[in-house]
Amino acid sequence: MILNELNQLLKESVAKVATKNALTFEQKLLEQVEFEISAEQLRGDYASSCCLKLAKHFNKKPVEIAEHVAANLDDSMISEIRIEGPGFINVFITPETKGALLKDILTHGDSWGATKDCTGKILLEFVSSNPTGPLHVGHGRGAVLGMAIANLLENIGYEVTKEYYVNDAGRQISILTSSVLLNAYVEDFDPDGTYEGTYVKELAERFKSKFGALDKEVDFGSLDEDKDIRLDTISAYFKSEFKQAWEEANEFSVSEILNLIKKDLQKFNIVHDHWFHESSLGVVEDDKSDLSKALKIIKDREHTYNKDGAEWFKTTEFGDDKDRVLLRENGEPTYYLTDVGYHKNKIDRNFDACINIFGADHHGYIPRLTAAFDVMKKDHQNIEFLLYQLVNLYEQGVKKTMSTRRGEYFSLSELREDLGPDVIKFFFLEKKSDHPMDFDMDLAKDESKNNPYFYAQYAYVRCCSILSKATFDPNSEIDLKEIENCFEIVSKTINYPLVLKEYALERSPHSLVHFVKDFSATFHSFYEQNPVLCEDKVTSNSRLLITSITKQILKNSFKILNVEPLEKM
RNA sequence: GCGCCCGUAGCUCAGCUGGAUAGAGUGCCUGGCUUCGAACCAGGAUGUCGGGAGUUCGAGUCUUCCCGGGCGCACCA
Numbered sequence: 001m002i003l004n005e006l007n008q009l010l011k012e013s014v015a016k017v018a019t020k021n022a023l024t025f026e027q028k029l030l031e032q033v034e035f036e037i038s039a040e041q042l043r044g045d046y047a048s049s050c051c052l053k054l055a056k057h058f059n060k061k062p063v064e065i066a067e068h069v070a071a072n073l074d075d076s077m078i079s080e081i082r083i084e085g086p087g088f089i090n091v092f093i094t095p096e097t098k099g100a101l102l103k104d105i106l107t108h109g110d111s112w113g114a115t116k117d118c119t120g121k122i123l124l125e126f127v128s129s130n131p132t133g134p135l136h137v138g139h140g141r142g143a144v145l146g147m148a149i150a151n152l153l154e155n156i157g158y159e160v161t162k163e164y165y166v167n168d169a170g171r172q173i174s175i176l177t178s179s180v181l182l183n184a185y186v187e188d189f190d191p192d193g194t195y196e197g198t199y200v201k202e203l204a205e206r207f208k209s210k211f212g213a214l215d216k217e218v219d220f221g222s223l224d225e226d227k228d229i230r231l232d233t234i235s236a237y238f239k240s241e242f243k244q245a246w247e248e249a250n251e252f253s254v255s256e257i258l259n260l261i262k263k264d265l266q267k268f269n270i271v272h273d274h275w276f277h278e279s280s281l282g283v284v285e286d287d288k289s290d291l292s293k294a295l296k297i298i299k300d301r302e303h304t305y306n307k308d309g310a311e312w313f314k315t316t317e318f319g320d321d322k323d324r325v326l327l328r329e330n331g332e333p334t335y336y337l338t339d340v341g342y343h344k345n346k347i348d349r350n351f352d353a354c355i356n357i358f359g360a361d362h363h364g365y366i367p368r369l370t371a372a373f374d375v376m377k378k379d380h381q382n383i384e385f386l387l388y389q390l391v392n393l394y395e396q397g398v399k400k401t402m403s404t405r406r407g408e409y410f411s412l413s414e415l416r417e418d419l420g421p422d423v424i425k426f427f428f429l430e431k432k433s434d435h436p437m438d439f440d441m442d443l444a445k446d447e448s449k450n451n452p453y454f455y456a457q458y459a460y461v462r463c464c465s466i467l468s469k470a471t472f473d474p475n476s477e478i479d480l481k482e483i484e485n486c487f488e489i490v491s492k493t494i495n496y497p498l499v500l501k502e503y504a505l506e507r508s509p510h511s512l513v514h515f516v517k518d519f520s521a522t523f524h525s526f527y528e529q530n531p532v533l534c535e536d537k538v539t540s541n542s543r544l545l546i547t548s549i550t551k552q553i554l555k556n557s558f559k560i561l562n563v564e565p566l567e568k569m
Numbered sequence: 570g571c572g573c574c575c576g577u578a579g580c581u582c583a584g585c586u587g588g589a590u591a592g593a594g595u596g597c598c599u600g601g602c603u604u605c606g607a608a609c610c611a612g613g614a615u616g617u618c619g620g621g622a623g624u625u626c627g628a629g630u631c632u633u634c635c636c637g638g639g640c641g642c643a644c645c646a
Contacts, residue, residue, distance in 0.1 A: 036585080049588050055626075062626085085589045086626080130646070172646050228645090310644055321572065321642075328644040335646050363573050364641050389574070390639080431582070434574060436639065438581065443595090448608055450595065458608055466605055502585070514583055518593075528601095528610040547605095569608070 002077070002101070003498060006035045006046055006091065013072035014050065017065065023058060035091065037495050041487040044082065044090035051087040062087025095480035101494050102483065102549055103474055113496045113556045116157040118504075120352035124150050127265070127272070127357075128165040131257040132176045133197055135264045137391050138359060140412040141437070144428040144562070145388055146357045147270045148509035151560040156504045161351070164272040165342060168254050169279045170335065174235040176200075176257075177250040181238055184208040184249075186218050193227040199260065207252050214242060264413050268421045269562055281341045284333055291333055294344035295326060297376050313340075318371035339365070340372040347377050353384060355507075360387040360434065386507055388433040395441045419444050422563045426453040429561055430513045447569075452517050456554070457566045459520035463551035464567045466532050472544035482542035485530075488522045493549045500560070509561065516557045523550045 014033050018024070032053050035046040051066040058065055066083045073081055073091070080092040105112050126146025129139045150160045167173070179194040183204030194200075220237055223230045238246045258275075265271070282289025287296075295311075298304055303314050304326065311327035313336075326337040333341075346354050354373070358365070366385050373383040393400040393410055400410060415424060423444050430452065431437045449455045483490055492499075492515070503511045532543040558565040 032586085043589080047589090052588065052626075088589065132646095167646065170646055308644080312644095325644045330644080332644085334644060336644095338646090359640095360574065361640060366573085387574075435582085436575070440581075443581090446608095451608090452594075454608060455594090458606085462606065462609090469605065499585095506585080508585095510583085511585085514593080517583095521593085524609060525611085527605080528607090531605065533605045569606090 001497065002093070002097075002494065003035060003037070003046060005075075005077075007033075009073055009075060010035060010048060010050065010069070010089075013069045014054070016072055017068045018058075020068075021058065021060075029054070029057060035089075037491065037498070038090065043084070043088070044080070045093040045491060046091045048089045048091075049087075051089065055087070095483050098490055098494065099478055099480055099483050102490065102545055105493060105549055106472070106474070106545070106552065109552060110556060110559075112552060113500045113560075114155050115497050115501060117501060118153075118157040119159075121159045121161070121350065122153055123161050123163055123346050123349070123351040123354045124153070125163045125165055125354070125356045127261075127270075128167070129261065130167045130172055131254050131261065132172050132195060133257065134199060134260050135412040137393060137410045137412055137415055137439075138388075140268070140415070140424065141388050141391050141428045141433070142357050142359060143265060143268060143270050143412075144425045145386070145433050145509065147268075147562045148425075148429055148512075148560065149355070149357070149386070149504075149507055151562060152500065152504035152507070152509060152512070155560060156501050161274060162272045163274045163276055166254075166258065166275055166277045168277050169338070171232075173250065173254060174239075175231055176253050177246060178231065178235045178238060180204050180207055180249050180253050181242070181245065182234070184211075185214055190223075190230070193231050199257070203253055203256055206256075207249055210252070211245060211248055214245060216241075218242075264416075267413070267416055268425065269564075276342070276345075278338055278342070281338055281345065284327065284331075284337075289341070290345045290348075291337060291341040294341040294372070294376065295333075295337065297344070298326070298340070298372065301375055303375055313368075313372070315368045315371040318367065318374060320367040320371055324368050336368060339369060340376075343369065343373050343383075344376050347373070347381060350378075352380055353382050355384045355386060357386045357388065360389045363387055386433060389436040391428070391437050391439050393439050393441060400441075415441075423451070423453045425561065425563050426456070426513065429509045432508070432510050452513075453563075454569075455524075456516050456520040457569060459523045460551065460554045460558070460565045461567065461569050462527055463523070463547050463554070466547050467544070467551060470533055470540070470544060472548045473541055476541050477538050478542040478545055479538045482530075482539060482546070486526060486546050489519070489526065489546055489550060492519055492522075493553055496553055496556075512557060512561060516554065516561070519550070519553060519557075526550075 011030060011033050014030070033048070033050040035048045038044050038047045051062040051069060054065055055062045063083060063086070066087045066089050070081045070083055070089055073089075077093055077097040078091055079094040082090045082092075084090055124146060127135070127139055127143045129135055135143070146162065150162050153160050175193070176195055179196070179200050180203050182189050182194060183201055184207050220234060223233060281291050284292050284295060286292060298313055299311075303317065305312050305314065309329040310325045312323045313326050315324050316322060324336050325334050326340070327333060343354065356369070369385075370383055377383070393415070419441065427439060427444055428437070443451055444453070447454050449458075499515060500512070503509065526546065530543055532540060532547055534540050534543075555565055
């Protein structure tokens with residue numbers, strides 16, 4: 001990488017200047033001695049502000065330091081060095097170097113941008129929506145984000161396992177099962193608190209035709225006014241009086257809804273490597289279960305106490321605002337303990353990092369999960385959380401709050417059927433994930449440059465269109481002046497691996513979307529002003545090179561964003 | 570009340586560990602298709618970076634206090 005070589009030169013030069021002036025050096029300061037990629041041609045290809053940072057330490061004027069440092073910078077790839085402004089060093093790379101690099105990039109092809117700079121195993125958990133209903137739009141944002149981050153991380157060398165945590169146990173699942181049984185076998189019931197979507201009615205129909213009639217009448221007796229008590233009574237009743245129906249309905253409902261979710265995700269080309277079921281965590285009574293292993297470790301390390309008959313974890317010692325219950329008064333594990341058990345399992349699988357992508361409404365879990373993780377983890381491991389904020393849908397300028405009268409959010413499949421998966425992915429990824437998003441459905445449908453998705457696709461289509469008529473000939477001559485004229489495309493192409501690495505480390509796919517938009521704009525502009533298929537063979541070949549690398553960069557970027565590039569529109 | 574996130578052009582948003590003149594798109598105005606796809610391009614106008622104070626060569630970026638908006642504060646999942 002050209003920037004790495006330049007940085008090496010710069011550091012050596014600064015070290016020389018320091019020695020000459022009998023100055024000692026801290027490692028930390030040397031880390032700040034770096035070039036950055038210039039945004040505009042006037043400032044060269046690479047620029048460094050290191051002399052401004054060193055000024056105080058050296059007790060000299062930045063410009064003066066810059067002159068000394070620049071004097072040592074000598075390499076055949078540098079055509080010119082300028083010291084400008086308060087003491088910036090701007091370096092210009094020779095067009096010959098750039099031309100050679102570009103040709104080399106084409107031979108890398110689809111792998112250009114990928115590096116092996118990082119190693120390690122990462123577990124990325126995302127979506128993990130309860131299997132009690134189809135995915136809504138908000139889940140979609142998490143799903144799309146997770147996939148893009150996985151791609152970014154893999155691109156820099158990490159081994160990533162994408163995992164979906166299935167909450168297939170607990171009260172919500174009981175309520176789902178009850179809802180299915182009620183819809184299937186009870187004519188008149190109070191739906192308050194049950195799951196009510198049409199998918200539940202369909203599930204009930206299908207369950208009924210599969211399982212058949214019940215062997216006796218359903219009679220709950222008198223039910224409590226309170227909805228929570230009522231629902232629990234109904235669940236308990238079904239569980240004891242219709243054991244077989246309950247178990248089958250439970251299994252049937254969860255697996256059917258999971259299929260629904262899997263199908264939704266597939267349509268977005270979002271694929272998890274592993275579906276981890278909560279039910280596999282076992283029970284506290286079994287010492288070999290993840291649940292009891294987790295509990296034991298926290299107890300053994302003396303982070304727990306007993307209060308009101310319940311077992312508490314002193315998470316406040318780790319910055320949480322209150323302590324958390326692990327085992328309830330009745331001996332049952334809390335949801336929190338199952339999550340802790342799940343993370344114990346992740347730890348035992350030896351991942352170097354566990355990244356959890358959560359909806360921002362779950363941010364309260366971060367301190368308590370971090371606490372548990374830190375108690376149980378091995379030295380090399382760490383945990384990280386990425387939050388995404390709500391998605392607000394707008395149509396005709398009006399906010400679509402809820403999809404149905406029951407307060408269900410707009411479903412992801414409805415949105416996909418309306419717009420198609422790729423434009424949704426592009427829009428979801430365009431905004432920073434911790435920024436609430438206004439999703440303009442009319443803009444997403446618009447097929448013009450107003451719509452950044454189409455704008456970027458159109459750039460790719462134009463490349464394809466040109467390259468279907470002629471191709472770059474690597475053995476023929478190119479005009480280096482043409483390369484110089486396309487400063488931005490060339491610079492972004494050469495430095496592409498660096499920015500991808502940065503985006504991965506910052507976990508910011510939105511930056512890649514902005515990159516793609518900018519890059520597309522630059523190409524559209526180039527296209528309008530420079531006829532690629534022109535009389536002059538050398539000029540044409542040079543522009544075909546520019547077109548080819550543009551196509552390649554767009555293709556590779558779309559791949560990471562998990563968006564299919566269009567060759568025709 | 571406590572905690573987290575957000576506040577940048579009329580609107581939707583970028584802005585890298587503090588760096589050169591705060592940027593895109595949209596909307597508004599003006600030009601450009603006999604020619605590689607005009608689903609496009611070129612040009613013009615647009616700012617108290619929510620507000621105050623502080624840190625320093627330098628602050629949209631860091632600290633602190635206010636203001637405004639969103640979310641979360643279970644022995645639910």
